[in-house]
Amino acid sequence: MARATVACPSLRRRHVDLSNIVIQVLNGITFAMFLYLIAAGLSIVFGVINIINFAHGSFYMLGAFFAYSLVHKLNFTGNFFVTLVFAPLLVGLVGLAMEYVLLRRIYGAPHFLQLLMTYGVILVIQDAVRYFWGGLGEEFVKSVPPPPFLAKSVNILGHPFPSYYLFAIFCGFSLAFFIWWFIERSRWGSLIRAAACQKEMLNALGVNVKMIYTLVFGLGAFFGGLGGALAAPVRAAYPGMGVEVIVECFIVVVVGGLGSVQGAFVAALIIGQLEVSGIMFLEELSMVFIYLLMVVVLVYKPTGIFGKKVGEY
Amino acid sequence: MRSGKMKRHSIIRWVFIAIFVFLLLVLPRFIGEYYTNLAVKIFIMALLACSFNLLLGYTGLLSFGQAAYFAVGAYTCALLLKLVIPSVVLAIPVAVLMSAAVALVFGYFCVRLTEIYFAMLTLAFGQIVYTIAFKWESLTGGDNGLAEIPSPPLNFGLFTLDLSNAFHYYYFALVLVSVSIGVLYLVVNSPFGATLKAIRENPERASFMGQNVRVFRLISFGIAGTFSGLAGAIFAPFEKFVSPELTYWSKSAEIVLVSILGGIYTFIGPVVGSGVMILLEDYISTYTSYWSIFLGTALIIFVVFMPDGIVGRANQIFYKLKTGSLIKQ
Numbered sequence: 001m002a003r004a005t006v007a008c009p010s011l012r013r014r015h016v017d018l019s020n021i022v023i024q025v026l027n028g029i030t031f032a033m034f035l036y037l038i039a040a041g042l043s044i045v046f047g048v049i050n051i052i053n054f055a056h057g058s059f060y061m062l063g064a065f066f067a068y069s070l071v072h073k074l075n076f077t078g079n080f081f082v083t084l085v086f087a088p089l090l091v092g093l094v095g096l097a098m099e100y101v102l103l104r105r106i107y108g109a110p111h112f113l114q115l116l117m118t119y120g121v122i123l124v125i126q127d128a129v130r131y132f133w134g135g136l137g138e139e140f141v142k143s144v145p146p147p148p149f150l151a152k153s154v155n156i157l158g159h160p161f162p163s164y165y166l167f168a169i170f171c172g173f174s175l176a177f178f179i180w181w182f183i184e185r186s187r188w189g190s191l192i193r194a195a196a197c198q199k200e201m202l203n204a205l206g207v208n209v210k211m212i213y214t215l216v217f218g219l220g221a222f223f224g225g226l227g228g229a230l231a232a233p234v235r236a237a238y239p240g241m242g243v244e245v246i247v248e249c250f251i252v253v254v255v256g257g258l259g260s261v262q263g264a265f266v267a268a269l270i271i272g273q274l275e276v277s278g279i280m281f282l283e284e285l286s287m288v289f290i291y292l293l294m295v296v297v298l299v300y301k302p303t304g305i306f307g308k309k310v311g312e313y
Numbered sequence: 314m315r316s317g318k319m320k321r322h323s324i325i326r327w328v329f330i331a332i333f334v335f336l337l338l339v340l341p342r343f344i345g346e347y348y349t350n351l352a353v354k355i356f357i358m359a360l361l362a363c364s365f366n367l368l369l370g371y372t373g374l375l376s377f378g379q380a381a382y383f384a385v386g387a388y389t390c391a392l393l394l395k396l397v398i399p400s401v402v403l404a405i406p407v408a409v410l411m412s413a414a415v416a417l418v419f420g421y422f423c424v425r426l427t428e429i430y431f432a433m434l435t436l437a438f439g440q441i442v443y444t445i446a447f448k449w450e451s452l453t454g455g456d457n458g459l460a461e462i463p464s465p466p467l468n469f470g471l472f473t474l475d476l477s478n479a480f481h482y483y484y485f486a487l488v489l490v491s492v493s494i495g496v497l498y499l500v501v502n503s504p505f506g507a508t509l510k511a512i513r514e515n516p517e518r519a520s521f522m523g524q525n526v527r528v529f530r531l532i533s534f535g536i537a538g539t540f541s542g543l544a545g546a547i548f549a550p551f552e553k554f555v556s557p558e559l560t561y562w563s564k565s566a567e568i569v570l571v572s573i574l575g576g577i578y579t580f581i582g583p584v585v586g587s588g589v590m591i592l593l594e595d596y597i598s599t600y601t602s603y604w605s606i607f608l609g610t611a612l613i614i615f616v617v618f619m620p621d622g623i624v625g626r627a628n629q630i631f632y633k634l635k636t637g638s639l640i641k642q
Contacts, residue, residue, distance in 0.1 A: 052429055054566075105617050111429055112375045116573055117616040119566050123609030131603065247440055247562060254433050287444045294437040299422050302430045 019157035024276055026156070030165040032272025033172025034231045038245060039252035039264045040179055041223030047259025048196040048216045051103065051114050055121035057246030059221045062091045062125065063228025064237035065133050068142045080147030088225035095221020099214045107213075122242065129239050146233035164233055171230060176265050179223075183261060192216055196259075251294045257304025266305060337487060341480045349479045353551055355591045356490040357544050362572045362583030363497050364540035369569070370577035371501050372533045373513030374424075377432040378439025379568045381419070382538040384446060384560035385412040386545025388453060391462045391555045399465040401476065401550060405489075408546035409539055415442075416538020417531070424530040427516070439565055446557040458556030462549055476550055486547050493540050498580060500536060509533055574615060576622025585624050 042056045066087035071080075098121060106114055134140040145151070146164045153160040183189040194202045195212045203209045228237075235241070252271055256263030271290055278286020297304060341349045365379045390408035394401070419438045426434055446453045453459065464476040467485065474481045500506055511519045512526050520526045549555055558564065575586025593611075598604045619626050 052432075102613060102617070109616070109620060111432070112369065112569065112573065112577075113616050113620055115375070115377075115432070116570060117613055119570065120609040120612030120616065123605040123612065127603045127606035127609070131606075243563060247436070250433060250436065254437075258429070285448070287448070288441055291437050291441045291444065295422065295434065295441075298430055298434045298437065299425060302426055 019159055022157055023159045023161060025273065026161060026165065026169070028273040028276035029172075029269065030168050030234075030272075031276055032268040032270075033168050034227055034234075035248060035252050035272060036172055036265050036268035037175060037227035037230060038224055039249045039256070039268060040176075040261050041220035041227075042249050043253045043256065043259055043261050043264045044179075044183075044192075044223070045217055045220035046253065047261070048192055049103075049107070049213055051107075051118070052111070053217075053220070054115060054118040054246060055098070055125065056118075056220065056224050056249060057242035057244070058122050058125040059091050059095060059224030059242075060228040060231075060245050061129060061237070061239070061242035062094060063087050063225030064144070064232040064235075064241065065129055065142070065228075066090045066225065067229035067232040068133070068144050068237045071144050080150070084226070084229055087229035088222045091225025091228070092218045092222035095224075096214055096218035098221070099217035103217065104210070104213075126239055126242070133237075134239065141236050141238040143236045144232035150233075168230055168234070175223075175226070179261055248290075251290055253304075254294055255297045255304055257306040260304060260306040263304050263306025334491075337491075341483050346479045349483050351591065351595055353479075353483055353486045355588050356486045357548050357551070358568075358571060358587035358591060359584040360490045360493055360547070361541055361544040362568055362575070362587050363494050363580075364537045364544065365568045366572045366577055366580075366583045367497060367501065367509075367533055367537045367540075369572060370579075370582070371506060371509045371513060372530055373516075374427065374530065374534075375432045375569070376423075376435045376534075376537070376565070377562065377569070378419075378435035378437070378442075378565050379537070379541055380560045380562075380564035381435075381439040381442040382412045382416050382541035383545040383548070383564075383568075384442060384555070384557075385415045386542030387549040387555045387559055388446065388459070388545075389542075390546040390549040391459045392452070394463050394465070394550060395459060395461075399463045401465065401467060404550075405543070405546040408549075409543045412542020412545065413535055413539040416542070417535045420531050420534030420538065424527050424534055436562055436565070439560060439562055443557055443560040443562070446560055453557070456557065458554060458558075460554050462553045462555070464550035464553065482551055486551065489543065489547055493543055494584065497536075497540060501580060505529075505532075570612060573620075573622055574612075576625035576628075578621065579624040579628060582622050582624040586622065589623065 038056070038060050041059070042053060045051060045053050045056070067083050070083040070087055102117060102121070103114075106117055133142060150164040150167050153162045154166065155161070181189075183192060191202070191207060191212060194207075195209050195216070199209055202212075228241075248271070252264050252267045255271065256265070256267030271293070274290055274293065275286055278289055340352065344352070361379070361383055365376060368374045368376045368379075386408045389411040390401075390404045393404035393407055398404070419435075423431055423434050423438070447455060449455070464482070467474040467476055474485055476482050476485060501509070508519065508524055508529055511522075512524070512529055516526050519529075545559070548559075571586040571590045572583040573586070574590060575584065576582030594604060594608070597607050601607075615622075621629065
């Protein structure tokens with residue numbers, strides 16, 4: 001199973017000096033931004049609807065494949081931003097449909113049934129992607145070119161650094177700010193927070209909580225798709241990318257605290273650095289360290305770095 | 314009156330079991346080599362799912378890394394057979410002990426948590442085992458796995474089982490799996506099993522009654538890991554190949570899936586689920602390579618319409634026919 005990581009040529013160089021470290025840190029931040037964008041959606045959905053959505057990785061995959069189709073079939077290479085908006089929107093629609101048709105029926109069910117249903121959705125999306133984008137039962141990788149004006153690299157302290165990475169970092173930080181503002185400061189955000197902790201009361205006040213759930217799930221899918229579309233020029237699109245990324249997402253969400261979006265941001269930054277520096281120094285063990293971090297957090301502070309209350313679990 | 318009825322009931326039950334055992338014993342004569350191999354796969358999956366269900370169905374803990382103990386058993390068995398001594402008499406017990414030890418160590422941490430946090434922690438441990446199997450190339454062969462695992466003959470004095478022969482392996486697996494499932498049956502019907510169910514229903518009340526919830530959960534975790542390891546140890550010489558795929562999280566999800574398909578609140582559910590799933594997979598894959606889409610759809614339909622699983626639903630229908638009212642569950 002080929003794990004796609006943000007491998008840039010400078011990453012393999014073991015010669016360590018200050019400028020190398022700066023590049024490594026930037027690589028780590030880039031990696032963290034992709035992780036954050038995917039994990040944010042998962043975290044919002046868990047925080048509000050209290051469902052662990054295994055199919056979230058599939059949204060990420062769909063985002064990448066929609067981006068591929070928009071760029072290649074509809075020739076949006078020149079205007080990459082159109083792709084960056086439309087691919088996640090399409091994924092968001094898939095998410096809305098999934099919540100409306102399926103998840104709605106099992107909110108009262110035990111956790112393992114919810115997990116199982118989202119696992120079923122993974123299987124369906126996996127084969128649908130194979131059907132629409134690939135061949136019968138074969139492995140395939142679809143590459144998505146970055147937009148021309150971001151295809152070059154810039155010079156940072158004497159090292160070439162892909163300008164697309166800088167763009168990804170910019171997108172990550174601005175979206176993190178937007179999500180924070182949306183949840184904590186906007187009117188919609190206050191409704192969402194109310195739906196997360198006082199569902200019945202909100203319903204009694206005449207707010208359509210069911211619709212909020214649907215929209216929140218769609219929003220989560222949108223962010224998953226955005227992560228996929230943004231990562232596509234770096235990591236390409238292939239079936240199986242969703243199943244791989246979901247575990248990394250879980251690590252981020254668990255370390256940051258289940259349901260805490262700000263926590264996910266900090267956790268993504270930590271894990272991004274760990275992963276990149278791990279690849280540099282101890283390639284064999286880097287993933288083990290990250291899983292161990294998850295284990296340590298779960299054992300000593302199950303609510304994560306930013307988790308505030310323990311809830312009923 | 315009542316005891317007479319009970320007696321008749323249990324006689325019918327034993328007759329059914331005897332017929333079933335007889336059918337299993339003569340089955341390979343009629344189904345050919347391909348389906349005999351498929352039957353062994355079902356046995357292995359059935360044992361794995363049954364051991365897993367001790368945790369989910371009886372203790373109320375969703376393990377999302379059960380494949381790890383299966384893989385520890387399979388890898389240990391494979392390495393012993395390949396490198397140390399080609400003897401299953403030695404390799405299988407050592408593999409089982411190894412997975413029991415790993416399960417107890419991981420379990421020590423896992424049983425501190427419940428619900429979704431427990432699932433996440435078992436998932437993390439499962440992925441650690443996966444990463445080790447994937448990265449420790451000198452020992453585990455990395456991504457390529459270990460191939461050409463020997464399956465040496467087993468000499469009983471009176472007769473010899475040639476384990477490279479599908480029919481002989483069938484009986485070997487049948488005996489090991491049915492004895493293990495029998496042991497698991499005794500476990501869940503013992504006072505220990507009753508305590509586990511009490512913990513599943515209400516951990517607080519169980520602890521107020523003086524039961525050490527963590528210790529019981531840990532023992533349950535250990536037993537589940539041990540039998541999963543045994544399933545793995547039976548798997549390695551059968552498949553003659555082990556790879557890190559065995560311990561990836563989707564494999565753990567598959568175990569959850571067959572158990573729920575069969576019904577987790579019945580003892581025999583996971584066994585039925587394994588049979589249905591493997592036969593269905595075999596049947597559908599001969600027609601199309603898009604097997605996942607069928608499985609996924611089936612899964613979704615199951616969760617919505619039959620959350621009690623095949624056996625659970627069958628029990629309800631049976632009960633309804635008998636008494637005219639549905640069991641309230």
